[in-house]
Amino acid sequence: MSTANFDKNRRSLLAMALAAPFVSAIPGVIGSARAQSRVKIQFMYPVDVSGDMNAIISGLIKRFNTEHPAIEVEAIYAGNYDNTEQKVITSLGVGEPPSLWLPINSALQTFRGLDAVEDLTAAAKADDIYQDFIPGFLNTTLSDDRLWGLSFQPSTPVLYYNADAFKAAGIAKAPETWDELHATAKALTLREGDTLKRWGLIIGGGWHDWMFECYCRQNGLLPWQKDKVLFDRPEAVEALEFWKTMVDSRVMPTASTWQGSANDFMAGATAMLYHSTGSLANLMKTSPFEVGVAFMPKKKTWGASQGGGPIMIAKKQSDAQKEAAWTFARWMTSTDVQAEWGKATGYLAVRKSSWETPLMQDYVKKVPQAKVALDQATESGPFLQVPAYSRARDLLKSAIDRTMLGEVAPAAALTSVTAEINREITRVMRRQAG
Secondary structure, eight states, rough: OHHHHHHHHHHHHOOOOOOOOHHHHHHOOSSSSSTOOOOOEEEEOOOOOSSSHHHHHHHHHHHHHHHOOOEEEEEEEEESSHHHHHHHHHHHTOOOSSSSOOOOGGGGHHHHTTBBBOOOOHHHHHHTTTBBHHHHHHHGHHHHHHEEOOOSSSSSSEEEHHHHHHTTOOOSSOOOOOHHHHHHHHHOOOOTTTTEEBBBBBETTSSHHHHHHHHHHTOOOOOEEETTEEESSSHHHHHHHHHHHHTTTTTSSOOOOOHHHHHHHTTTSEEEEEEEGGGGHHHHHOOOEEEEEOOOSSSSOEEEEEEEEEEEEBBBOOOHHHHHHHHHHHHHSSSHHHHHHHHHOOOOBBBBHHSSHHHHHHHHHOOOGGHHHHHHHEEEEESSSOOOOOHHHHHHHHHHHHHHSSSOHHHHHHHHHHHHHHHHHHHHHHHHHH
């Protein structure tokens, strides 16, 4: 668990060279990129976890450009996932989209509805994508039996915990059930009179709707179908009631921010944290204590929702740009790049072959925490893939916030928000059909 190893991993990633073969099979691509003068493309991407992810991605792009003199990729850092989606939609509106972008996987139906993304099925089948990508990650970009992107940085939330605090409290292992989670959070919450010294648990804010879907899955409910959400079902209500119980028993705060929750954990201000596996490397490198990683505790079953995103290629661009974009996307998702990327960040390498490389085998042996999210991914699925998902997320987050503040009861909040979201989904689907 040496922090020096993490620093070395980052340096090796930024210095890595890999020239992956390109198979030109995208419909309409005529293989012109290599014959022309240098093809310029733009790649718009977010950074939505803690750490130096931006520097790592920028370094990868710089290395790709050096190794591929016929292609120049311009890196466009867009902020977080929401910022990226809005900027891409705006650029589509004026007819000048980036050649590639990296959205949250939930945005698939949004960009399909805008007729914005290239169908990559033929190119992927001519390559080894269907054979080598881990099925659960490949499935996040499949719709109507077609492939609309290459999964690049899949993640699930995991339970991070301060192993030193556990030992000091005499707690032998991470909680495995909701009841154990609550009891452990109570045991680890520290107060001196009315002064809080440490929370037992913090759930990363800003993406607490993602966390809530995980809770629903742990209670046996996939809370959405392709044309509606099911947040008013009893399993979802029970999940939110449990969450509210933890707030009411004063073992976790009513609200937090995404980055702030990670900072609180590293500072020892909370003993447990729900956060993305993409934060693993930074949390382990920065925390002054041993960091433990465990599955998210279950109610009826293990369950998690896959976050992170795929690389999508714009449909409306020249054939040469499409070929260049595929070359870049294929390189970013190749075996060695994914192995280095996963090791340096904590995101899950998308290829089976990446996990079989000596690099990853050695890494997992030395840092077994890195494999927890991969094992949990077998109990997971895509996150909220419905039309109007961005609006759905905003409405659900607001409903959760109001519930935690005591403004509305869980059942009433979820009944109301389900009806509002489903009206919005119906409206969007009618507009797209018309």
